[in-house]
Amino acid sequence: MKTGRRHPWVPGARCLFALLALGVLAALSARATGATENPMRVQTVAQGLEHPWAVAFIDEQRFLVTERPGRMRVVHADGRIEAPLKGLPRIDAAGQGGLLDLVTDPQFGRNRQLYFCYTEPGEGASNGTALARASLSADLRSLEQVQVLFRQWPKMPGRHHFGCRIAIDGQGHLFLTLGERFGAMAQAQQLDNHLGKIVRLGRDGSVPADNPFVNRPGARPEIWSLGHRNPQGAAIGSDGALWIHEHGPQGGDEVNRIERGRNYGWPVITYGEQYGGGTIGQGLQRLEGMEQPLHQWTPSIAPSGMAFIRGDRYGAASRGHLIVGSLRGNRLHRLVWEGQRLLREELIDAPIGQRVRDVRQGPDGWLYLLTDSAQGKLLRLLPAP
Numbered sequence: 001m002k003t004g005r006r007h008p009w010v011p012g013a014r015c016l017f018a019l020l021a022l023g024v025l026a027a028l029s030a031r032a033t034g035a036t037e038n039p040m041r042v043q044t045v046a047q048g049l050e051h052p053w054a055v056a057f058i059d060e061q062r063f064l065v066t067e068r069p070g071r072m073r074v075v076h077a078d079g080r081i082e083a084p085l086k087g088l089p090r091i092d093a094a095g096q097g098g099l100l101d102l103v104t105d106p107q108f109g110r111n112r113q114l115y116f117c118y119t120e121p122g123e124g125a126s127n128g129t130a131l132a133r134a135s136l137s138a139d140l141r142s143l144e145q146v147q148v149l150f151r152q153w154p155k156m157p158g159r160h161h162f163g164c165r166i167a168i169d170g171q172g173h174l175f176l177t178l179g180e181r182f183g184a185m186a187q188a189q190q191l192d193n194h195l196g197k198i199v200r201l202g203r204d205g206s207v208p209a210d211n212p213f214v215n216r217p218g219a220r221p222e223i224w225s226l227g228h229r230n231p232q233g234a235a236i237g238s239d240g241a242l243w244i245h246e247h248g249p250q251g252g253d254e255v256n257r258i259e260r261g262r263n264y265g266w267p268v269i270t271y272g273e274q275y276g277g278g279t280i281g282q283g284l285q286r287l288e289g290m291e292q293p294l295h296q297w298t299p300s301i302a303p304s305g306m307a308f309i310r311g312d313r314y315g316a317a318s319r320g321h322l323i324v325g326s327l328r329g330n331r332l333h334r335l336v337w338e339g340q341r342l343l344r345e346e347l348i349d350a351p352i353g354q355r356v357r358d359v360r361q362g363p364d365g366w367l368y369l370l371t372d373s374a375q376g377k378l379l380r381l382l383p384a385p
């Protein structure tokens, strides 16, 4: 009997057509966003870190990790997490503030020195980003000779936009990114304060004589660039320059290559808008005398942490690629450059599952990630098998 019997091929064909249609749609949408699948895998090195913010490297077996509530710990490659180091200064850990970035000195193997930035409490309810230098004790249990090298001025009440990424260039200069503290965005355009600036210092905290505004009356001599919002990623490129990214408001997250004395525009120009909609200022995206970002993300990805791939761990073709963490998408973005021109952007498909706070390359050549949660992880990023 034929009636009532459905040919077994028919539902299979429907499924096949549906899958094909989905595949075409996925390919089109990937092309539209410039994003392609880019599989990688992750290994968990350690877990149970409370809102970890920055990772640095003692050697190939030991890490230093900051936790935003105000702790710095030694973490071992086998996953052991030590008790917090003693000797940290007072830290105002609330909102986005706390113990934030950390880098080791280029001569760390000899001098055991490191630099960290944090939210320093001030008078009343005020606070501000500060940068300190310290030595790691031989027994790895404490920080010694802690010295504050720089304090953002003015301190302000609030819990937002501390910036606080540190990078050291090939000449040994320290760069520190500083947010505009959210309530004072117009100050990012003024040279008489450190809000919304990047500063450049000697590693002893001194002001280099060739900083751009040292001879300008009323200007803060530490300033290297101005017009920033809240930069939370910084790395030195293979061109020797400082590259950063910064959070936009609603949309308009940016990648910038920082040049001496330049104005990066916030809040006069931006590709973002007010939270909930509406222009910022006059709603300008470009203005003479203000730098354009090399790349911008609208909608925002909430970038945090970045590293340029050096060496061949991920294949020679990956050298120079910029890997950016995203707090919003629980993932990584890969940016491929030709000089300062973005050739393409890809999403890295790796099972991270939490907000990415930091991205660094270790002395072993692997990239390490921190995930920002109450049970944060230190992850190692590996090529897909």
Ligand SMILES: [Ca+2]
Pocket: 227, 254, 264, 265, 266, 269, 270, 291, 293
């Ligand atoms: Ca800008």
